[in-house]
Amino acid sequence: MSLDLPANLPERGCRDTPVLKQRGQREVFCGLTGIIWLHRKMQDAFFLVVGSRTCAHLLQAAAGVMIFAEPRFGTAILEEKDLAGLADANVELDREVARLLARRPDIRQLFLVGSCPSEVIKLDLARAAERLNGQHSPHVRVYNYSGSGIETTFTQGEDACLAAMVPSLPATDKRELLIVGALPDVVEDQALSLLKSLGIPVTRTLPAHRHSELPAVGPHTVFALVQPFLGDTHAALTRRGARHIPAPFPFGEEGTTAWLRAVANEFGIPRDHFEAVTAAPRARALKAIAAAATTLSGKSVFFFPDSQLEIPLARFLTRECGMTAIEVGTPYLQTGIVGPDLDMLAEGPTISEGQDVDLQLDRARAARPDLTVCGLGLANPLEAEGLSTKWAIELVFTPVHFYEQAGDLAALFARPLRRKAILHAPPTPIPSPQGGGAAPSPRVGEGWGGGASASAGGQP
């Protein structure tokens, strides 16, 4: 299947750009963090981390206490006696799982999630999952994967989770499209309805909302990724005989169109039908992006590594919003997956993989980008140095894929710049409540008698 990329490809993309790799302190989340969105997506699943108080605290800090319902995740905290071998960790784990499942009869899928401590003490969670499956099937399906910080970075936790589900998915001989990667429900619904209008037969998703809705795979399954960090899941699906449809990622109007076109081509959808179905949402997306692009155009951007979304997002910001990329850092560069995006991203920016955060901060300070995309630990310190920032984690937590979110995605990047402009603007008088709707804001002093500014003149 030849990839049908947009016509205006840059003369040279970034696929062959030498990659800057430095080894030092990394400032990134571990894979456990994925649980925050995965447990919302899979509504009958519980994520049980086998780890330490640190792991529990990380989940709490990353989730904020924002989603404080009784969460469908928890940590089995290892204690001194587990480590000293005084207690059989497996017996303890079985007990905690039995207790948990008794309290939550609604749980149909249980993920045992490995952490750094469980891996260092070589607690075999794969065997534990097998044993627990014996005890609790068919009511509950038990999986295991590692979200540890010594093995995984941030979004790789989702990859490991999905990859762990693939081997036990039911088999099928049907020709089906599988959409792979967790999307917010509203976005997933939009994507499915677009594919349906295009006339693409049976489309399934991984992950699914419930265990009973899990897709089947087989040699006639073709799959498209909606997240760029799913390398292991890609490999696991390929082992089941499924075939990947390479495509740029569905961010922005251009990315979404290229992604849909790759899928449409696979299913032999006629071009004119494709145009007819996508014309209206494309126009809407372009309009919405244009609104934010006025703020972004001509500005520079610097990505710290975070979620592996960096390459597709840099492609979107440079090609659709008129920005210039200075450095695009990513925790891992999976050229096999983000290759099409690399081809579209014009050469110029430094492409870096991994991190020495102090050296990278030095580079960012020297470059003084207009916008720095970075983690929460770095954002306020950089703001305090006068650099505008966008917290990367928001890009994983907010609906940003496909046409109807393209404007929101651009707006996420525009907001810090707009805020900076507002906060640094000279004081403006408070508009009068009777003022008519969207009238242009008055110039300072106008209508306040004799040019007294609001701050000097006070309230009349």
Next chain:
Amino acid sequence: MKLTLWTYEGPTHVGAMRVATAMKGLHYVLHAPQGDTYADLLFTMIERRNHRPPVTYTTFQARDLGGDTANLFKDAAREAYARFKPQAMIVGASCTAELIQDDPGGLAQALGLPIPVIPLDLPSYQRKENFGADETFLQIVRTLAKPVARTDSITCNLLGATGLGFRHRDDVTEVTRLLALMGIAVNVCAPFGASPDDITRMGAAHFNVLLYPETGEAAARYLEKTCGQPFTKVVPIGVGATRDFLHEVSGLTGVSAKVDETGLRLPWWSASVDSTYLTGKRVFLFGDATHVIAAARIAATEIGFEVVGLGCYNREYARPMRAAAKAHGLEALITDDYLEVEAEIERLAPELILGTQMERHIGKRLGIPCAVISAPVHVQDFPARYSPQMGFEGANVIFDSWIHPLVMGLEEHLLTMFREDFEFHDAAGASHHGGKATTRIEAEPVEASGGDIFEQKNDTGAAGDLAWAPDAERELKKIPFFVRGKARRNTEKYAAERGVTAISIDTLYEAKAHYAR
């Protein structure tokens, strides 16, 4: 192994970070995997700090294990020294590094850095955040503070304020002002704002003020022993405690405890007519022991609430907590399991919760107002305005912030009088809080409030074999929501004590008369 959904305290190394981040000129080299760098955001986001915490993480990966994690640590420590040029360094391991036993202390000593290097031994699988802070501060003081000549005038040190503490920033300012009213200056405040050089001057103070026992007591005891500095035992939160504190300082120094109290408003605010609506309101308190003990005293004696339950999550202070609970005629709840706390709140059905961010969410779920009095903290516990808990201004702040979540006095009466009004009904909530008032749906048997636990049948309360007659149940619903829980409990208790199994309207009003006060 223990299943935990939410934790009150983080791991020990986060306690060490709270000390390091509060100080200046100190750097922490932490042997830890990459994911542990999440801890930075506690300080930069929740506390809105404009600097990264002074922490270097080695961020070792699986491929380094069995290979050269030790060299990784040495490189990180060497580079951190070169880049940040701290006056002193603390070094230690997170939970994962503790398992690989690289001995960060020994490795760092071997580097021969020209500054004091302080090894931390914080058992991650036994202890928690507060211990980590307390022990880290102790080790820093033990290494750097030596007996020195006393200052000519009377001075003290303030001990225990850290990063990410509940209102530590403003408490330090308030207590400094309070002591200044007595003519006593602060020699060193630590860890908050102190550099390692400042720590070496601590011995010059005449005594120590222990602001937060949870994070400063070990250092206070050490200084008492080695520098001969007595320390204060009263934590000045609340009017009575602040006056006791002033007398304690007076006893230590011979300076008069009489200070100007003109800014103090809590006593009159409690005594003024409007506050009769606060009298006897049933409150439940939970948090760290120090804040809960102080808050219970304020609640019971300075505002006139009824304390119906209290407890703390830090077992280290279980003993004083139990003693304080006993003084209120209660049994303390000592647990770090938030589900237990939730069950207890559900059982007691208080009218107000004074707790942590955890209890705030429990309250939200159960429809009970809550004010935060203790760590663990969240972004809204770092207000832009000056809002101490300690001293006389702290008492004023406490009055305001505890009263805020409640329905206002007159509003409460109106709700009682017109409780059948279709829009001004009790499920509409307090008028000064955002959120849309829900119109009462008349036909609905269960009220529109949704989150009202007192509506739940067969809850964990005293119900047992008791059955409510439908008209009694309807009558109960006419009682405003903030006292309905109490009415239900009292009625059921009254019925149970008399062997009544079917509750009628008469039972309801007999119980009301019985419990009248």
